[in-house]
Amino acid sequence: MHETVLAFDPLGSAGPVTVWVVVLSFVFLECAFIVGLFLPGDSLLLAAGVVLAAHGHELxxxxxxxxxxxMAVAGNQVGYLVGRFTGTRIKLRKGGRILTRENLDRAGRFLDRWGFWSIVVARWVPWVRTLAPMIAGAARMDNRKFLLANLVGAIVWVPGLVMLGYYAAGLLDRVPWVKDVAVVASVGFFVVGTAYGLFRYVQEMRKPVDEVDATRPSE
Known part of the structure; x- marks a missing residue:
């Protein structure tokens, strides 16, 4: 007698190619452009690791x-070049929650205080992760120094989260139903987080522009 098991199989239904396209495109967007402020990059990397673990795809x-x-290094490099050539003329929003002068100033102070290490650590701080490269470019941070910090941060951040999700999910092999729940929860959290992030982005864009110039002076 064969028992039929019905399980949620996001990788099997969407395909590995889809997982790769989604992860790589989201990582690049979050690191390169303002819309990245609203994307759940951390949860996406964790979710990717959990989903791949459910299928034993360690390689x-x-x-x-x-x-x-x-893609993370390329994205931050794009953000750096945007800041270098435009001076981070970001359209801040009056009454906004993310694109505010306070957040821009906080990211700037963080960069000024920690220099090289601010770019490394910024990988782990969602909204700073997007703003820091632009501010570094506008401040004329040495490109080789920035690239090295960019690379170090990406090497720690990306595999750290993907493999954390992968091996953490692997520990649940002895309790299959818990592992299935973890897969569903990870994918669901990412989908809901993305939808909510895009909703917040639209709401933020509808707020009036702060007319004061947001450019940080070059050093």
């Missing part, structure tokens, strides 16, 4: 980590 998890490191 795929490591390969995805490597590819995502490249």
């Amino acid at each position: 795929s998890a490591w390969l995805l980590s490597g590819a995502a490191v490249v």
Whole structure:
């Protein structure tokens, strides 16, 4: 007698290619452009690790980590160049919750105080992760120094979260139903987080622009 098991299989239904495309595109967008302030990059990397663990794709998890490191470095480099050539003329919003002068100033003080290490640590702080490269570019931070910090931060951040999700989910092999719940919860959290983030982005864009120039002077 064969028992039929019905389980949620996001990787099997969407396909590994879809997982790769979603992860790589989101990592790049979050690191390169303002919309990244509203995207759940951390939860996406964790979710990718959990989903791949559910299918025993360890090699795929490591390969995805490597590819995502490249996209994270490229994304931050784009943000740096945007800041360098535009002076981070960010359209701040009056009454906003993310694109505010206070957050821009806080990110600037963080960069001024910690320099090289601010770019490394910024990987773990969602909204600073997006603003720091632009501010570093506007402040004319040495490009080689920035690139090294960018690379170190990405190497720690991306594989750290993907493989944390992968191996943490692997510990649940002895309790299959808990593992299934973890997969569903991870994917669900990412989907809901993305939808909520895009909703917040639209709401933020509807607020009036702060007319005061947001450019940080070059050093």
